[in-house]
Amino acid sequence: MAGRGSIEKRGKDSYRLIVSLGFDQNGKRIKKQKTVKAKNKTEANKLLAAFMTEIEAGEYIDPSKIKFGHFVEEWREKYAKEHLSPTTLDTYNGHLRTRILPSFGHMRIDEIKTLHIIDFMEFLKKEPLKGNGKEGYLSSATIHYIQRVLNNIFSRAVEWEVIKQNPVSKVKKPKITQKETDVYDEEEVFNLLMALKKEEQRWRVLITLAVLTGMRKGELLGLEWEAVDLSAGTIHVKQNLVYANGEQIVKETKTKHSQRLISLPPEIIPELKAFKKEWNKNRLFMAELWEGGDHNFVFTAYHGKPLHQHSIKNWWSRFIKRHGLRYIRFHDLRHTSATLLLNKGENVKVISSRLGHANVLTTLNIYSHTLRKADELAANHFSAFFKNEKEDEKKA
Structure with missing residues (x-):
């Protein structure tokens, strides 16, 4: 048998399970214990029985000897799968697999100290990007996210x-530096739309909507015809x-x-109607x-x-190369989409709502x-006043 068991009330819905295993050769009592959540004493006793069975089967691991990698498996089963969304857990697992576990997986969890985490965060700042010939280093946002994963565990x-x-908990969060976005200017958007005329209708509509609406990739992929009101000229974004x-x-x-509800320019409506007609035929x-x-x-x-x-990513790469964009x-x-509207002087609140x-x-x-560039252009508008003033001085 695993030994004698007992329970201690620790707080609201909290009990400590204790299993006594006799004495060691020095006369010191041997016991295993852990704290669990239970609604009442009856439920706690059931957990104690399961705990004793776990010890007897040799499956119980003393917390002081748990490797970080093993604890991550416990965390996944007993917390992450229930409390994190599938996409968030997928992202967490990616960071665990590529960076966190290679650094901490072999260490006992109680041996990992704040200084270890600080050193790890400093290491991440110098780690180059991986795959597809990428250059540069991990972004501050990615490093912040990795710290968030560690903190959760x-x-x-x-x-x-x-x-x-x-x-x-005592590690300072990295300051997130917003990267300057890489966008097309008006001329490049015009060239893009011209190039799309030679492409399959499905891709032509997809890319055009991406530019006109500023919708995220997942929102476009999850868009259903019921959310497209061709009469009102709107798209109701409600899922991805x-x-x-x-x-x-x-x-x-x-x-x-x-x-949100996004208004469409009337010029795109005929294209959407034609696309829906073909979609219905194929259905x-x-x-x-x-x-x-x-x-x-x-x-x-x-x-x-x-x-x-991945189909979108691959098609987009080939399309860009094919048309020399x-x-x-x-x-x-x-x-x-957002930058074009900002440069046209559209209200930031309206743009924020569309996005x-x-x-x-x-x-x-x-x-x-x-916005900084727009502000510089706005300042140039006042130049006209000074030009007029100089011309008046010359006339005088």
């Missing part, structure tokens, strides 16, 4: 009384399509601000082979399933460089 370790203090663990997931937009032609299910995605493969995000990311078409930002400050922070 160590917070659970404290909460479950595996360790006494969170080594991340995300990918996690190789699966496509349709979910509501991240925040209530992301749910009828595919009949029982249609795989769209209950969804009527605007942008699909031939069988009705939504386009994959300057390369920017597909996501930068969203920034291009689905939580508040105007978010828009101001992202497009501060563009």
Whole structure:
């Protein structure tokens, strides 16, 4: 048997499970213990029985001997899968796999101190970007996110009384520096739209909407015909399509601000009507082979399933090269949309609403460089006053 067990009340819905295993050769009592959440004493006793079985089977690991990598597995099963969204967990796992576990996975969790975390954060600042011939270093936003992952894991370790203090809590958060966005100017947008005329209708509409609306890639992929009002000339953004663990997931937009109604310029409506007509023809032609299910995605493969995000990325890269256009990311078409409106003097609040930002400050922070240029142009408007003044002096 595993020994004798007992429980101690620790606080509201909290109990300490204790299993006594006799004495060691020096006469010191041997015991295993851990704190659990339980609604009442009866539930706590059930957990104690399971704890004793775990010890007897040799599956229990003393918290003082837990490796960080092993604790991460416990964190995934007992916290992350239930409390994090699939996309967030997918992102967390990516950072764990590529950077965090290679650095801390082999260490005992109670041996990881604040200085270890500080050294790790400094190391990240000097780590070059990986893959696809990328140049430069990790962004401050990425480093901040990695710190957030660590903080979440160590917070659970404290909460479950595996360790006494969170080594991340005293580490200063990195200051996030907003990168200057890479966008097309008016002439490049004109050339882009001209090049699209030679492309398949599906791609032509997709890219055009990206520029005209500033919608995110996931919002475009998750767009259904029911959300497109061709009579009113609007798109109701209310969901997006995300990918996690190789699966496509349709979910509501991240925040209530992301749910919005975007007005379309009237010039795009005939193109959308023609595209919908062809979409309906294909839907009828595919009949029982249609795989769209209950969804009527605007942008699909031939069988009705939504386009994959990698399909868009690959097509965009080939398209850019084929037409000799300057390369920017597909996501930068969203920034291009906002920048064009800012340069035209559109109200920042209106632009913020079209983009689905939580508040105007978010828009101001992202497009501060563009606003600075607009401010310089605004200052030049006053030059006319001084020119007139000099001309009057000459006449006098």
